[in-house]
Amino acid sequence: MILDYYYSNSEQKFYIFGLQKGKEVFFFERPFSTSNFKNLKEEMLSILDMRKEKRKIRNAEINLVSLGKKLYDKLIPDKLKIYLKNNPVEYLTIIPTEVLHSLPLELIYDDQEKCFWGIKYAMTRAFNLQTLRAAIAAEKENQILSALIISDPTTAIKMPYNQLHGGRNETEISLGLDFALIESKNIYEILQKMGFKIILLQQKDAEKSEVINILNDNLFSIIHFAGHAIFNRDNPTLSFLLLREGEMPVKLYANEIASKISFKGYPIIFLSACETGGIDTKIGDEVIGLARGMIEAGTLGIIIAGWRIFDESSEELTRIFYHNFIFRKKPLAEALRLARLHVHSRAKDAKTKGIIYASTHQLDLLHWGAYRFYGVPFISFQ
Incomplete structure (x- = not known):
């Protein structure tokens, strides 16, 4: 099922067009003022600011639950709630509009059924129907078993905190990511067992120039990045992935991705890094940020994180x-739903039966709620 959101400024109203296979197009409407947009965005930004401070992180978790309930009440008309209850769906694609792109729609919380949409549905997003149709048309061309893994590119490099995260803190921090190595090793082993040809750019091998050349010269069906990434709120086109040149950290900006990289084929991309999903909008509902840069470079689908994630x-x-x-050959959206569900179940169980994630054992949504997928929900390797 597809839910395509359109906002009318003049009418201060949402129009939600629904498309379901084998059924007629239907639409719902919902009054929604521009101040509602502003309030939801400010609430989300406040939560992200709390996430940065250890002493406030529990409040960020609580406020995310509250925001999920508000999103259900404000974005889902009563008639649509009834329709979904009477017409159960497994796969749900949302085409957001304006500020909705920056909101955690996967955390929409149905208070009656006591469930989050990102766990209930194999849920995806799209920038618009045109990019979704193009991705669907290209899906069959993505069966080559070839992967690129970029892992911990900034190992043994230090950088002032404010150059990475902003603010005034000039303390130098180490940019190495031990968990990125573990993550990439696990992914490498899974792909290798299934016969993938893999290029691994790990640590000092992950230089910016080499990454750009390899992406332009090789055909990949999967690209996985495990490293640092930052969303620039003031200028989203200057959001970046952090790579290296020699012993120096180097930024690969969103606008460079679109201009310097042209994927061969239609890869699926997983950006396992903090704030890769940062998105902003400008006049005309033009969505900008790292995700859009990857889409313009030719990806079939991209998994991104909406805030800083835990190792x-x-x-x-x-x-x-x-x-x-x-390994199990599940469609991509369902595979991501099962991964969210797994982490959710583990985190929830840890609250009563012991610590699973040692440093953050009181949290749940902050562990899995950041992950968003833009693309075709049914992509699979058969």
Whole structure:
């Protein structure tokens, strides 16, 4: 099922067009003021700011639950709630509009059924119907078993905190990511068992110039990045992945991805890094950020994170995702749903039966709720 959101400024109203295979197109409407947009976005930004401070992180978790309930109440008209209850679906694709792109739609919470949409549905997003149709048309060309893994590119490099995360803190921090190595090793083993040809750019091998050349010169069906990435709120086109040149950290900006890289074929991309899913909008509902840069470069689908993720749960979620997607041959959206469900179940169980994720054992949504997929839900390797 596809839900395509359109917003009318003049009417201060949402129109939601629904498309379901074998059924007529239907639509719902919902009054929604521009101040509602502003309030939801400000609430989300406040939560992300809390996420950065250890002493406030529990409040961020609580506020995410509250936001999920608000999204259900404000974005889902009563008639649509009834329709979904009477016409159960497994796969759900949402085409957001304007600020909705930046909101955690996967955390929409149905208070009656006590469930989050990102766990209930094999849920995906699309920028618009045109990009979705193009991806569907290209899907059959993506069966080559070839992968690129970029892992911990900034090992043994230090950088002032404010150059990476902003603010005034000039303390130098180490950019190495031990869990990225574990994550990539697990993915490598799963792909290798299934016969994939793999190029691994790990640590000092992951230089910016080499990454760009390899992406332009080789055909991949899967590209996995495990490293640092930052969303620039002031100028989303300057959001970046952090790579290296020699012993120096180097940024690969969103606008460079679109201009310097042209994928051969139609790869599926997993950006396992903090804030890769940062998206902003400008006049005309033009969505910008790392995700859009990858789409313009030619990806079939992309999994991104909407906020800074945790090492332990990120490694586990990606491992479970690839196990389901590659080894069990589940459709991509379902494989991601199962990975979210796994981490959710583990985190929830830890609250009563012991610590699973040692440093963040009081949390749940912050572990799995960041992951978003833009693309075709039914992609699979058969």
